[in-house]
Amino acid sequence: MKVILLERIGKHGTLGETIRVRDGFARNYLLPQGKALRATKENQARFDRERAALEVRNAERKSSAEQVKVGLDQRSFVVVRQAAETGQLYGSVAARDIVDILAAAGETITRSQVDINTPIKNLGVHNVEIVLHADVRATITLNIARSEEEALRQAKGEDVTAGAREDTFVREVGSVLDDEGMDREEL
Numbered sequence: 001m002k003v004i005l006l007e008r009i010g011k012h013g014t015l016g017e018t019i020r021v022r023d024g025f026a027r028n029y030l031l032p033q034g035k036a037l038r039a040t041k042e043n044q045a046r047f048d049r050e051r052a053a054l055e056v057r058n059a060e061r062k063s064s065a066e067q068v069k070v071g072l073d074q075r076s077f078v079v080v081r082q083a084a085e086t087g088q089l090y091g092s093v094a095a096r097d098i099v100d101i102l103a104a105a106g107e108t109i110t111r112s113q114v115d116i117n118t119p120i121k122n123l124g125v126h127n128v129e130i131v132l133h134a135d136v137r138a139t140i141t142l143n144i145a146r147s148e149e150e151a152l153r154q155a156k157g158e159d160v161t162a163g164a165r166e167d168t169f170v171r172e173v174g175s176v177l178d179d180e181g182m183d184r185e186e187l
Contacts, residue, residue, distance in 0.1 A: 001026045002039035004047050007058050008134035009035060015058060016051065018044075065133035068107070072130060073138040077101050078151040081144055083123050087161035092119035093144060098128060101142075120144060123161060125154055 001023045008014045009030070012021065018039050021030065030036035037043040047054075079101060082090045095114040102109045115129040115137075123144050130138045145151035150160050 003036035065136040069138045076141040087123040094119040
């Protein structure tokens, strides 16, 4: 389906461009959200009449996104979650969790603005990108740890799961040696 974009849409195009998109993307997202019009002669004439107002509206949205970015960009948040000794979380940190964390910090972000492909399932320091506007992105840092003290150690660059991985390796090697009937001192 051909549509006329009423604002910049990611990698698809900018304000005023006529592009071809999949029918479902147009019907389910672009048209209901008011981000595009069907490419017809009437809609092209309507767009030409309203172009100045659309450009002003887009500039206002971009400037408000820039203001939010100033307060949000490069901020760090500590997330305390339960995890195994190897660093594997007993759950995950998904987009909705990030929205809740930011809401607790006084920021209003929607789930669709959190650019995360898969939920975070390990302890550590993770960078997450927040898309505030098609042209404005902020990056936050999530320090996911089992406790506040562990988060401080991770922030200093310490790997809090290193000892657990070594212990797991020793246990696994010991188990193999026991299965083979070998004594550990023979090594």
